[in-house]
Amino acid sequence: MQNFTYYAPTKIVFGKETEKETGALIREQGCERALIVYGGGSVKRSGLQERISASLEDAGVSHVELGGVVPNPRLSKVREGIELCRREKADFLLSVGGGSVIDTAKAISYGVPYAGDVWDFFAGKAAAQAALPMGCVLTIAAAGSEMSNSSVITNEENGLKRGYRSDLSRQRFAVLNPELTYTLPPYQTANGAVDIMMHTMERYFTSECDLLLTDALGEGLMRTVMECARTLRDDPANYAARANMMWASSLSHNGLTGCGSVEDWASHQLQHELGGMFDCSHGAGLAAVWPSWARYVIDADYTLFARFAVKVMGVVPTADERETAERGVAAAECFFRSIGMPTNIRELGYELSEAQIAELAEKCTNGRTRTVGGLKKLDYGDIVKIYEGARG
Structure with missing residues (x-):
């Protein structure tokens, strides 16, 4: 057996209706304005976004939204999120979705405090020194990004799909309600x-x-x-x-x-x-x-x-x-x-x-x-x- 360090700091909140605790969980981090990152319209059609927004409002957390994340998440969406996060002065990233959404938020979190291009991390040209705090509400059981230190992003300009690992991207909390996965095809x-x-x-x-x-x-x-x-x-x-x-x-x-x-x-x-x-x-x-x-x-x-x-x-x-x-x-x-x-x-x-x-x-x-x-x-x-x- 090799020497190893096991590090899993993410707080797991598991069970039915746990998404209603999201606002309080963000306030526990001392944050007041969240960027909610999500994929398609199902988050809104299902009423999940409304329940999360109500939870944030009850906890006194304001928010802005970034939708449109797709499978094999794109670098262009990451860059869009970085600019939005800076412009709106968000101090927390909340992912609502699966691995592609969480990976996008992780990349955004690296890019906001970084003076260069966020792709530098995925190309092996730089190592992240800071990141915005993050949490997630998981809607797909698959990627495990809710507890990992890794993210994978696709650069549409050159067709490269690359990963980057840093413990800075560990989620502060992950809300896991299995009922949110019922509607998956x-x-x-x-x-x-x-x-x-x-x-x-x-x-x-x-x-x-x-x-x-x-x-x-x-x-x-x-x-x-x-x-x-x-x-x-x-x-x-x-x-x-x-x-x-x-x-x-x-x-x-x-x-x-x-x-x-x-x-x-x-x-x-x-x-x-x-x-x-x-x-x-x-x-x-x-x-x-x-x-x-x-x-x-x-x-x-x-x-x-x-x-x-x-x-x-x-x-x-x-x-x-x-x-x-x-x-x-x-x-x-x-x-x-x-x-x-x-x-x-x-x-x-x-x-x-x-x-x-x-x-x-x-x-x-x-x-x-x-x-x-x-x-x-x-x-x-x-x-x-x-x-x-x-x-x-």
Whole structure:
């Protein structure tokens, strides 16, 4: 087990009608004017925005609004938010939505006190030294951004999708009401399930040994998400499944399931480039590339893949451990398909050309200047082969 520091300072307020506490939670931070960041009109149509606004008014917190955040959140919206925040002198950022909304607010929070361009952080040219305080009301169980220190933004000018991590972006509080996820379309719920699982899988498939407790936590979380995803496929208004899925979203990406490990993140890097090129859904993109990645790296530690097969996917072990490992990858594909997710890029809806594969691999390796992955280091040639295997 590696040395590690576990830091999860976000206050979680979980349960029914908890969005009514938002105003008091902001006042606890000593703030008086909030910029509310949200996505589409569903936040208003559902009455959620009205309930939150009433809560802020009751607590004496004024606010301005920034809507229009989209999946694979855009740098242009971040820049718009920075200017609005400065102009209106907002001292708190409140996200109402899912990971794209929270990631947008995180980037805004870095940009407001920064004299340069906010993309500097995502391009690796600068490190944030300050950020506005933030909180969120979560409406989608998926990205885990409500408890993570990371955000991912797409630069429309060059098609690059890049992430940045800083503990300055930790939410002061996260309001988690599972009922707010009832109206999600089945495809979006399934996307979220894959995203949650992959946040733990990127930490589970590690070169580090002797992670007995961390592995057990991860295995339990992944099994729970699979069970809840199947339940919600057939019964979308099942509160218990919604609640467990929402809590799993937070726990899967707050660092807990990676304590002591050497994290991988290759599948996320591969998907980020797909997202930058095609603007595809994040969870679906992960489901499309993970089986190819798994089969490509399986010999780096097929014992680990066999354990995943048995303890997570419920595969009956065979005398041949590698065969068990391969059955685990196939079982994961079956699960993805059972909830309407793709298992290759053709099923995702795209036909990759050789030129596109070369471009994706070039961007993933920053012009062939870096490798990705922790379980197996992957260079440009490796990544080309994984994309080729994922074409379908």
